[in-house]
Amino acid sequence: MAVTEKEVLEEIREQLEAIKVPNAREAQPESTWTELDVDSLDLVELVKALEDRFEITINDDDLKPIESVGDAMALTMRLAEAKEGTPA
Amino acid sequence: MPPPEGHDGVALVTGGSRGIGRAIAQRLGEDGFDTVTLGRTSGDVQADVGDATSVQAAFDQVRERYGPVLVLVNNAGERRDGLTIRMSAEQWESVIHTNLDGAFHCTRRALDDMLKARWGRIVNISSVVAQRANPGQCNYGAAKAGMLSLTRTVAREMARKGITCNAVTPGVIETDMTAGVADQLMAGVPAGRIGRPDEVAHAVSFLCSEGAAYVNGATLAVDGALAA
Numbered sequence: 001m002a003v004t005e006k007e008v009l010e011e012i013r014e015q016l017e018a019i020k021v022p023n024a025r026e027a028q029p030e031s032t033w034t035e036l037d038v039d040s041l042d043l044v045e046l047v048k049a050l051e052d053r054f055e056i057t058i059n060d061d062d063l064k065p066i067e068s069v070g071d072a073m074a075l076t077m078r079l080a081e082a083k084e085g086t087p088a
Numbered sequence: 089m090p091p092p093e094g095h096d097g098v099a100l101v102t103g104g105s106r107g108i109g110r111a112i113a114q115r116l117g118e119d120g121f122d123t124v125t126l127g128r129t130s131g132d133v134q135a136d137v138g139d140a141t142s143v144q145a146a147f148d149q150v151r152e153r154y155g156p157v158l159v160l161v162n163n164a165g166e167r168r169d170g171l172t173i174r175m176s177a178e179q180w181e182s183v184i185h186t187n188l189d190g191a192f193h194c195t196r197r198a199l200d201d202m203l204k205a206r207w208g209r210i211v212n213i214s215s216v217v218a219q220r221a222n223p224g225q226c227n228y229g230a231a232k233a234g235m236l237s238l239t240r241t242v243a244r245e246m247a248r249k250g251i252t253c254n255a256v257t258p259g260v261i262e263t264d265m266t267a268g269v270a271d272q273l274m275a276g277v278p279a280g281r282i283g284r285p286d287e288v289a290h291a292v293s294f295l296c297s298e299g300a301a302y303v304n305g306a307t308l309a310v311d312g313a314l315a316a
Contacts (some may be wrong), residue, residue: 041245045203 003054003080008073015049029070046072054080092298097158097205098122099237102137102194107263109163109212112292116159119293123223124154137190147197156201161294162191163213167265168225173211180227191238201219208251211277212239216259224308236307240290243305252304254295258288279312291308
């Protein structure tokens with residue numbers, strides 16, 4: 001089943017909340033890590049959670065241009081779709 | 089004191105079957121931690137700590153059999169002394185491999201569990217030779233000094249996550265390694281005696297306690313003022 005934007009955004013909000021990011025519930029696709037006060041270690045935790053939840057692998061190179069919630073959503077959806085397109 | 093309520097996990101002591109490691113494992117057990125020892129050929133689980141794959145397999149085993157690792161004591165060590173001018177590359181690499189690579193690989197794996205729990209204690213058993221050079225121990229001293237830098241870096245990286253990383257630098261401690269040379273070694277110790285493994289274990293116990301939550305990136309000397 002295809003992963004929806006809403007699903008990914010909700011997962012990101014939940015994880016940011018677990019990481020104790022202030023105002024995690026109000027995170028929007030346009031929210032940047034700087035605005036949310038998400039540091040590099042927080043990002044590592046978020047990535048691990050997204051990998052586990054959506055059964056994807058995010059490489060360090062993919063992470064470099066990720067600066068906002070929307071960037072993370074787009075990357076997650078792209079990788080999840082690519083995974084679904086791969087024969088088992 | 090075991091991990092705070094809701095943080096179920098174990099204390100893993102590398103090189104915990106003898107000497108200082110055994111005293112630490114015993115003490116943490118008395119403090120209420122479920123304690124697991126890791127050794128090359130002995131202990132509850134076996135691994136070559138210097139080998140990343142071996143460490144990963146051991147941590148998977150610990151997690152499966154006992155639970156997540158919330159306290160890690162990097163104590164596994166090896167000494168192969170010799171004057172620098174006579175030291176072989178193999179002698180150098182082997183000691184760095186066990187002492188320094190080992191601390192890194194185990195820390196790397198334990199952090200996964202600690203980060204999830206938002207609680208963790210890492211204690212690196214360094215040595216007085218990290219601060220006060222000893223002829224014949226360039227490999228051991230470099231590895232142990234490297235552990236102090238590893239300690240401080242991990243402390244800074246993890247400070248916001250409820251995880252502390254500290255080091256203990258034992259001086260001359262009564263173990264199998266110092267048996268027979270105790271008198272000679274004792275001569276340079278201001279305290280006038282050599283230390284006991286349980287005195288090192290006591291320092292580790294403090295660093296693993298809830299009361300030490302704000303002690304992070306520190307080096308605690310247990311050396312009878314040898315490095316002072």
